[in-house]
Amino acid sequence: MASEIKQGTLELVNHLPILQVITPMLLAPLLVVLNNKTLSWLLSFLGTLACLFISFLLIQAVSDGSIITYYLGGWVPPIGIEYRIDAANAILLFLISIISVIVLIFSYTSLHAEIPEEKHTLFYSCFLLCLTGLLGVVATADIFNVFVFLEISSLSTYVLVAQGAYLDRRALSASFNYLIMGTIGATFFVIGIGYIYMATGSLNMIDIAERVSQLGDNKTIQAGFAFIVVGMGLKLAMVPLHVWLPNAYTFAPTVVTCFLAATATKVALYVLIRFVFSVFNYEDSFVNELFFLLLMPLAVIAMIAASVIAIFKQNLKKLLAYSSLAQIGYMLLGLSLMSQKGLASSLVHMVNHGFTKAALFMSLGAFVLNTKNVYIKSLRGLGKSMPFTSAAFVIGGLSLIGVPGTAGFISKWLLLEAALETGYWLVAIFIIASSLFAVIYIWKIIEVLYFSESSDSYNEVSVLTLLPISILALFCIFLGINTSFTVDVANMATEILFK
Amino acid sequence: MKHHLILKVITKFMVGVIVLFGLYVQFHGDYSPGGGFQAGVIIAAAFILYGIVMGLENVQKVMPIWFAQKSAAVGVLLYALTGVFSIFFGFEFLNYYAISPEHPKHGQHYGIILVELGVGITVTFVMIAIYYSFAGRTPRLDDKEW
Numbered sequence: 001m002a003s004e005i006k007q008g009t010l011e012l013v014n015h016l017p018i019l020q021v022i023t024p025m026l027l028a029p030l031l032v033v034l035n036n037k038t039l040s041w042l043l044s045f046l047g048t049l050a051c052l053f054i055s056f057l058l059i060q061a062v063s064d065g066s067i068i069t070y071y072l073g074g075w076v077p078p079i080g081i082e083y084r085i086d087a088a089n090a091i092l093l094f095l096i097s098i099i100s101v102i103v104l105i106f107s108y109t110s111l112h113a114e115i116p117e118e119k120h121t122l123f124y125s126c127f128l129l130c131l132t133g134l135l136g137v138v139a140t141a142d143i144f145n146v147f148v149f150l151e152i153s154s155l156s157t158y159v160l161v162a163q164g165a166y167l168d169r170r171a172l173s174a175s176f177n178y179l180i181m182g183t184i185g186a187t188f189f190v191i192g193i194g195y196i197y198m199a200t201g202s203l204n205m206i207d208i209a210e211r212v213s214q215l216g217d218n219k220t221i222q223a224g225f226a227f228i229v230v231g232m233g234l235k236l237a238m239v240p241l242h243v244w245l246p247n248a249y250t251f252a253p254t255v256v257t258c259f260l261a262a263t264a265t266k267v268a269l270y271v272l273i274r275f276v277f278s279v280f281n282y283e284d285s286f287v288n289e290l291f292f293l294l295l296m297p298l299a300v301i302a303m304i305a306a307s308v309i310a311i312f313k314q315n316l317k318k319l320l321a322y323s324s325l326a327q328i329g330y331m332l333l334g335l336s337l338m339s340q341k342g343l344a345s346s347l348v349h350m351v352n353h354g355f356t357k358a359a360l361f362m363s364l365g366a367f368v369l370n371t372k373n374v375y376i377k378s379l380r381g382l383g384k385s386m387p388f389t390s391a392a393f394v395i396g397g398l399s400l401i402g403v404p405g406t407a408g409f410i411s412k413w414l415l416l417e418a419a420l421e422t423g424y425w426l427v428a429i430f431i432i433a434s435s436l437f438a439v440i441y442i443w444k445i446i447e448v449l450y451f452s453e454s455s456d457s458y459n460e461v462s463v464l465t466l467l468p469i470s471i472l473a474l475f476c477i478f479l480g481i482n483t484s485f486t487v488d489v490a491n492m493a494t495e496i497l498f499k
Numbered sequence: 500m501k502h503h504l505i506l507k508v509i510t511k512f513m514v515g516v517i518v519l520f521g522l523y524v525q526f527h528g529d530y531s532p533g534g535g536f537q538a539g540v541i542i543a544a545a546f547i548l549y550g551i552v553m554g555l556e557n558v559q560k561v562m563p564i565w566f567a568q569k570s571a572a573v574g575v576l577l578y579a580l581t582g583v584f585s586i587f588f589g590f591e592f593l594n595y596y597a598i599s600p601e602h603p604k605h606g607q608h609y610g611i612i613l614v615e616l617g618v619g620i621t622v623t624f625v626m627i628a629i630y631y632s633f634a635g636r637t638p639r640l641d642d643k644e645w
Binding site: 028029032 | 566592
């Protein structure tokens with residue numbers, strides 16, 4: 001410290017971890033000050049592009065297993081806040097950044113149909129704050145900082161979900177439900193942090209991990225862990241705590257639904273993973289047993305029950321929301337297997353499902369732009385009149401089912417392998433059963449799209465709307481063929497997490 | 500509340516005192532209890548008191564909605580730009596030594612004042628904006644209905 005006082009020694013490259021987080025944070029208030037609709041879109045788009053570039057540099061820097069640390073304000077941890085980028089969070093930073101870029105391209109055309117123009121600036125500002133929160137949660141290595149960023153992202157998410165009220169007033173109650181549940185979750189989480197701080201006297205993850213291992217069997221730590229699991233369970237929509245999710249996804253504007261479905265729940269799951277492996281000791285019996293006795297059955301219930309419910313839903317957004325719940329079950333299952341392969345499958349599925357679900361929600365959004373209706377009957381014959389959007393939807397659907405050659409196949413295969421490797425045959429059967437249910441509800445939509453006659457004819461959506469949809473669909477295929485990006489980074493991440 | 504003469508006179512007197520106390524808390528926040536958040540709440544309380552007693556229209560003449568919204572954003576910008584300033588001079592984000600490298604203690608002092616000012620501005624105007632959005636929703640009561 002003392003040697004650096006005279007002049008700064010850091011190059012711009014050293015600042016990448018913080019630039020990742022503050023780029024959208026700086027832009028959000030700037031948009032409000034400038035208050036220009038077109039300019040706000042342009043600035044948010046450029047900002048998210050910058051985020052994408054930064055996350056790309058970061059993922060390149062850490063893909064060899066190295067770790068980048070950054071001390072905020074120059075204060076050395078455990079006193080100061082530390083940002084710590086390794087393979088596990090670099091991959092999520094990349095996912096969040098790229099999804100935000102794609103979603104913003106889509107919003108340029110779709111937002112006009114959903115939100116009055118005078119609200120656009122504030123919408124983009126809120127979106128950027130949400131992005132800041134999600135990126136911050138992932139980047140930081142300070143548990144209280146995790147809570148702060150989680151609240152930044154959650155509070156802006158509530159606002160974003162409520163914006164659906166211009167089309168359907170039920171968005172307000174959905175958002176309010178989410179607010180209540182999310183706040184309870186955040187409260188549980190912060191109580192958990194309080195317990196940990198009480199027992200260890202530290203907020204830095206690495207520091208806590210050392211002190212926890214010295215404490216041994218400590219009831220305070222265990223209570224803290226329980227609170228954190230429940231709090232994050234609420235945020236990531238673990239099955240008995242999921243009731244906010246279907247309505248929030250259904251009534252939010254399409255742009256918001258795409259963004260949330262692809263990122264928000266994954267970030268909460270990432271926090272859980274980070275706490276299990278980097279803060280607590282995953283080998284401790286209370287951590288292990290909690291996952292084996294509680295989270296694994298819940299994950300299996302989510303996979304089966306949510307898929308069955310999805311089959312009977314006529315509202316397509318709700319159908320996809322329930323399918324999201326089932327997919328969260330896969331990710332949770334991968335984590336609760338407590339093996340390297342299981343965790344890797346969980347991380348890969350986060351990325352793959354992010355692209356898949358964003359592709360599905362976005363192409364559904366494009367249908368809705370034309371038909372103004374989210375019910376399954378309205379899609380009749382759209383396979384002919386909107387061929388490209390329908391094709392993207394089919395690709396997303398195949399990836400959701402897990403057909404070979406698509407992204408979903410890779411992560412489900414890894415999960416199956418992990419389940420068989422650890423000897424859970426029954427779980428493996430449930431994974432396949434859940435995939436079969438996915439075949440039913442996706443086929444139901446494809447049948448309506450391609451094999452029924454339509455009374456009205458619609459034009460294909462504009463190129464600018466089609467561009468982000470096709471990018472996502474291409475990613476669904478690309479990640480199914482070239483796994484070097486996802487699987488290798490995830491393997492590196494699990495090695496770091498398991499140490 | 501047109502006929503509450505005493506309330507109105509006292510309010511007019513108190514608003515200035517409250518704002519002054521708010522500024523005191525703001526600028527002594529680095530050495531004594533207080534700081535940006537507390538000061539922001541106190542200053543906002545002055546405007547809210549004025550709004551309650553004199554009516555929403557009157558306080559919005561002094562403090563328009565658009566001004567409250569933009570100023571709240573300016574406060575956040577001030578905070579963030581203080582951090583970015585350090586980055587430009589080769590220090591970590593929010594490292595206040597960058598502000599005065601020859602006198603590190605002064606740097607810390609100025610840095611915390613700037614950041615607290617940003618917090619204070621944001622909190623003041625966010626509180627006012629929240630008051631506006633709640634107060635603007637209720638149907639106006641006539642004086643006779645009190």
